[in-house]
Amino acid sequence: MNKTNKAGQRFGGHFILIAIALIVFAGWRIGQAAGADESENGSVDASGEAVPTVAAEDGGVAATAVTTDTVDFTAGDVPVITDSSLVPAPNPFTYQGKLPEQVYQTYVVQRGDTPGTIAEKFGIETETLLGGNPQLSQESSLLQTDVELIILPVDGVLHDVAPGDTLESISEEYGIPVDDIIAYAPNNLEFPYRLYPETQIMVPGAVREVFVWTPPDLSSVGGTSYEGAGVVPRIVGTGTFIYPVNGRGFSQYYWYGHRAIDIALPEGNAVYASDTGTVTYASWNVYGYGNLIVINHGNGFETFYAHLSGINVVPGQIVYQGNVIGYTGDTGNSSGPHIHFEIRINGNQDNPCWYLGCG
Numbered sequence: 001m002n003k004t005n006k007a008g009q010r011f012g013g014h015f016i017l018i019a020i021a022l023i024v025f026a027g028w029r030i031g032q033a034a035g036a037d038e039s040e041n042g043s044v045d046a047s048g049e050a051v052p053t054v055a056a057e058d059g060g061v062a063a064t065a066v067t068t069d070t071v072d073f074t075a076g077d078v079p080v081i082t083d084s085s086l087v088p089a090p091n092p093f094t095y096q097g098k099l100p101e102q103v104y105q106t107y108v109v110q111r112g113d114t115p116g117t118i119a120e121k122f123g124i125e126t127e128t129l130l131g132g133n134p135q136l137s138q139e140s141s142l143l144q145t146d147v148e149l150i151i152l153p154v155d156g157v158l159h160d161v162a163p164g165d166t167l168e169s170i171s172e173e174y175g176i177p178v179d180d181i182i183a184y185a186p187n188n189l190e191f192p193y194r195l196y197p198e199t200q201i202m203v204p205g206a207v208r209e210v211f212v213w214t215p216p217d218l219s220s221v222g223g224t225s226y227e228g229a230g231v232v233p234r235i236v237g238t239g240t241f242i243y244p245v246n247g248r249g250f251s252q253y254y255w256y257g258h259r260a261i262d263i264a265l266p267e268g269n270a271v272y273a274s275d276t277g278t279v280t281y282a283s284w285n286v287y288g289y290g291n292l293i294v295i296n297h298g299n300g301f302e303t304f305y306a307h308l309s310g311i312n313v314v315p316g317q318i319v320y321q322g323n324v325i326g327y328t329g330d331t332g333n334s335s336g337p338h339i340h341f342e343i344r345i346n347g348n349q350d351n352p353c354w355y356l357g358c359g
């Protein structure tokens with residue numbers, strides 16, 4: 001090195017440092033934009049082809065890439081810098097809190113399982129199965145064989161943090177004090193209590209709301225006629241209900257997350273109209289019911305018959321108590337052949353046992 005040319009050396013040194021910084025910054029930006037998998041010896045471009053790595057020291061080649069934000073990744077020969085040794089240190093004024101650290105047991109649903117038996121196995125409330133597995137609250141039929149469930153360590157709800165969520169909004173949503181959420185250690189919440197989208201926060205003691213699907217009303221299937229100001233159904237049920245199947249092998253009773261009864265029965269058994277009424281729905285249902293029949297009884301009551309293997313009726317059809325309307329099956333979210341039977345009064349799911357006497 002020529003010691004006499006100090007001015008030039010210093011100037012050159014600065015230029016090289018600036019160039020290196022720009023290159024590293026550009027490489028970082030490119031890496032971010034492409035989301036590429038970086039490796040030690042190269043990286044993958046957007047088209048999936050390997051691209052050669054340019055060493056940060058090789059300033060002259062890559063410096064031109066700095067000037068533009070748009071990089072053509074289809075070319076296949078774009079230099080990508082993977083040496084991040086000169087990337088600026090994180091800004092100390094940007095607070096970075098800890099992410100939640102939660103580890104959960106899981107359980108794979110076996111044929112014949114019910115939420116009650118699984119909850120009992122793990123010593124949790126049945127409602128807590130909903131708390132760890134939002135898909136269970138999307139329909140009323142629940143478990144499907146071979147699906148993996150998250151078993152929460154304490155009773156509550158595992159909340160998916162969405163952009164805009166705050167501790168206060170979550171507290172309000174579930175009716176659980178903010179302090180209870182902070183106090184749950186694995187949430188790793190430290191002042192100033194920042195939440196991170198795409199993470200999950202445990203809300204101890206909370207119960208997840210259950211989605212309830214609403215069938216079409218009578219008028220949509222021509223089941224009503226109009227007399228004066230009121231809507232009068234074409235046919236009104238007796239107000240009494242019979243069992244929808246001959247079997248009495250209850251596999252699930254009514255609870256918060258399952259407002260129905262399940263009776264296990266081999267596929268192909270007759271399903272009877274529990275009371276006289278008009279069919280308002282008779283087809284596949286995407287909310288887990290599988291093949292579903294809904295009868296509106298014209299007196300505020302509706303009955304649901306789910307997971308059927310066959311359907312005998314069409315919407316708008318009048319059926320009488322005891323008519324065969326379909327056949328038992330294992331369709332939709334089901335862990336074995338059974339009938340899922342609901343009685344709704346003015347849209348609310350009642351316990352069918354109150355009407356049938358399940359003793």
Ligand SMILES: [Zn+2]
Nearest residue numbers: 141260262340
């Ligand atoms: Zn059911």
